[in-house]
Amino acid sequence: MLGKLTVNVDGRQRCRLRPSTSADGARMDQIQHAVPISGERCRHCGFEFSGDVRACIADAAQFPGDLAQVLGSVDSATVRHRRVPHEWSLLEFGAHIGDVIPWYLNRIQQVLQEDRPQLYPADWAEAAELGEYRRRSVQRVCDDATRACADLIDLVTRLEPDQLTREGIGSDGSARTVEVLISRADHELVHHRHDLHYALDQLQNA
Numbered sequence: 001m002l003g004k005l006t007v008n009v010d011g012r013q014r015c016r017l018r019p020s021t022s023a024d025g026a027r028m029d030q031i032q033h034a035v036p037i038s039g040e041r042c043r044h045c046g047f048e049f050s051g052d053v054r055a056c057i058a059d060a061a062q063f064p065g066d067l068a069q070v071l072g073s074v075d076s077a078t079v080r081h082r083r084v085p086h087e088w089s090l091l092e093f094g095a096h097i098g099d100v101i102p103w104y105l106n107r108i109q110q111v112l113q114e115d116r117p118q119l120y121p122a123d124w125a126e127a128a129e130l131g132e133y134r135r136r137s138v139q140r141v142c143d144d145a146t147r148a149c150a151d152l153i154d155l156v157t158r159l160e161p162d163q164l165t166r167e168g169i170g171s172d173g174s175a176r177t178v179e180v181l182i183s184r185a186d187h188e189l190v191h192h193r194h195d196l197h198y199a200l201d202q203l204q205n206a
């Protein structure tokens with residue numbers, strides 16, 4: 001199952017799926033990211049949590065074009081269609097990137113500006129419902145993702161080497177560096193690009 005509705009970014013030993021239940025009772029899955037990240041690989045998208053910031057820049061440069069291509073290859077009904085109730089539609093995957101990347105950028109800024117700040121997780125299934133991802137236009141979703149990726153590239157390219165080691169504290173009490181947060185933001189791009197192409201393939205071959 002490749003579509004993920006919730007990305008819980010705090011405090012698990014490896015990237016894995018954990019069932020949860022949404023407000024309307026539908027089963028959902030959460031990604032549990034790795035802490036520490038070095039040497040870990042996501043078993044769904046193959047992303048290696050290596051802390052390669054240059055890879056993050058390349059992935060952020062590639063994502064908007066991929067997203068526009070995928071969302072533009074199906075009609076308005078199909079782009080909003082959930083193949084199964086607990087898996088996001090193509091549009092929702094794209095809208096998630098437009099929200100989750102700025103969220104990571106805020107976390108990184110917080111770690112850079114404060115002394116080992118406490119970091120808190122987000123509920124992305126709830127964000128999708130409250131933000132009405134399914135009602136957004138394709139243009140808005142593409143614009144938001146493009147802006148988010150540009151902002152990520154801008155931040156990453158401005159960082160000094162010693163800033164990569166600054167730390168915040170996750171909800172499990174473990175430390176995570178700016179480098180880790182960048183890697184997790186990068187994973188969002190790679191993982192959901194994988195989701196988008198997999199879901200598109202399934203929709204076109206249904």
Ligand SMILES: [Zn+2]
Nearest residue numbers: 042045047191
């Ligand atoms: Zn992944």
